Amino acid sequence: MASELSADPTDAELLAAHVAGDPDAFATLFARHRDRLWAVALRTCGHAETAADGLQEGIVAAFRRAESFRGEAAVTTWLHRIIVNACLDRLRAEKVRRAEPLPDDLDEAERPHHTQADPRAADPAEQSLAGERRRQVLTALGTLSAEQRAAVVLVDMEGYSVAEAAQILDCAEGTVKSRCSRARARLAVLLAELHGVDADVSAPTAPDGNPPGPPDVGSLASRGPPADTAAVD
Template identity: 40%
Template sequence: MGGPEGPPREPEDDRDLVERARRGDREAFATLVRRHQDRAFNLAFQVVRNREDALDISQEAFARAYTSLPAFKGEASFTTWLHRIVVNLAIDNLRRTRRSGTTAYDDTRAAPEGGDAEPAALEDPATVLETKQVRALLARGIAQLPPAQRAVLVLREIEGLSYEEISRVVGCTLGTVMSRLFYARRKLQQVMREHFSDLR
């Protein structure tokens, strides 16, 4: 049997860029931004479901990452570290908007700048309508989740992270991750059951 595993191995070029950025190389950090900005935006969008807020969050995340580089010890990958910042900012955003009662939930899918949120190919109108209805229903259910539950659900079901990766991103135990996922999924199932019960 081998010894305990070390921290996740960072791609060589990312590690080099992080080290150069820590020494004050702004172009190295700009390269990191270009490399990770789309996924950071998409992650923020999937949590807050508001494009303007997601853009603000992703930009703020990179600003905080830059100022916090001296404290970055490399115990996690740069991606995991950045995603933790994004998720924390997204959760803070949700809590603020809920307190102010200004939550705006966009049920379209995130797309790269200039891209289409909908499939380019023409589909059967009935299928498109059904897909939009299901998406809107899921959006309604996700919007009702507490911010912490919404974050782990997005990381698991949309980003496809493992439980261990989610634990590192959100900074909590595996047990807490599994508990939040359980209650988030149960809430979505409840919303779906209520919807189809109303259709009877």
Template identity: 55%
Template sequence: MGSGGAGPVADLSDRDLLALHVAGDDQAFAELFRRHKDRMWAVALRTVRDPELAADCVQDGFIAAFRRADSFRGDAAVTTWLHRIVVNACLDRLRRRRPTAELPEYELADRHDHHASTEVRLDIQEALAALPEGQRAALVLVDMHAVPVAEAALILGVAEGTIKSRCARGRAALAQHLGLTPGARPVEAH
């Protein structure tokens, strides 16, 4: 429960919870964690594609957010601020792990030929691994996690135009690597 008649902590906004945390409330950050852990887990998993590494990234991100809560300026939503911290934790872990992290398989639309779909997933995995980190992060957020361009820009700390160009260059590189013309779809086996 919150203090001073504010009602249950669960009834407060994210901004209010962060302010209470900064002021020393010992329950406020726990509520923020409860609200956002699943979404941050999904972002981390999509970014690093390794459940153990994703768990470490989420932990790193929330510890950083806990410690740096007083740095929240309020110019973005708390969720966007948390996304940025967790994605940065992911990128930091990937950099420490190896220069170009191995990316496990990405899910694709259902295909009739399992063998062919496995080959396509492996080809996409290889193509994603070859992308520069900035392009890969932008594509994972925008194309694979459906984060709006404006929010992805805030998360990665770059301009919206940068996200758009990173996505466009990344898509073109993926298409070239996969032997597709940009905008074309792989031919389905019948």
């Protein structure tokens, strides 16, 4: 028998209700987090078709494996882990370096409910410059390995802590730091031109032991996923 839900159920309550047989609980849970899960899948895969397949496979896996949730992490962390792993499995299976450009409507696909107007949107010059910067950032992200990109997407673009990213990626915190460190060092070199500065690959490390991150990569790329995949972690 399905469990009785409160008026405003928590994620954990929705998942428990789904396990108990509620036919609508999982759909409600997925709808609540759909946009962010899609954004993570899109940025991790760098291609809308692959991301859609990864998201679908991940959601089916979460639906079927809901009983395995033990409450050791937040439901959102558990969902992101399944989705990211499904996307990484897709990328590893394909082992294809995609070279085609991103579709023009990818920003809108990632942010379907965005309504706040950008005051610079009416300025064609600003819009063109912002678009070119974003394309360069995404191209730079595309040179990273899938594992490095997943770590940078979660920590630098989605705002997860290293500990949370480690839970999602099911690896040690040190591994996340290492992947982010290597990714940031590469991005700093590739993106230095955007800010008219020379990249210093021997720059001192930040207080957390990582090299300084690339200039504003989160804000520059916040409206689009990475454009490519690469082979080396």
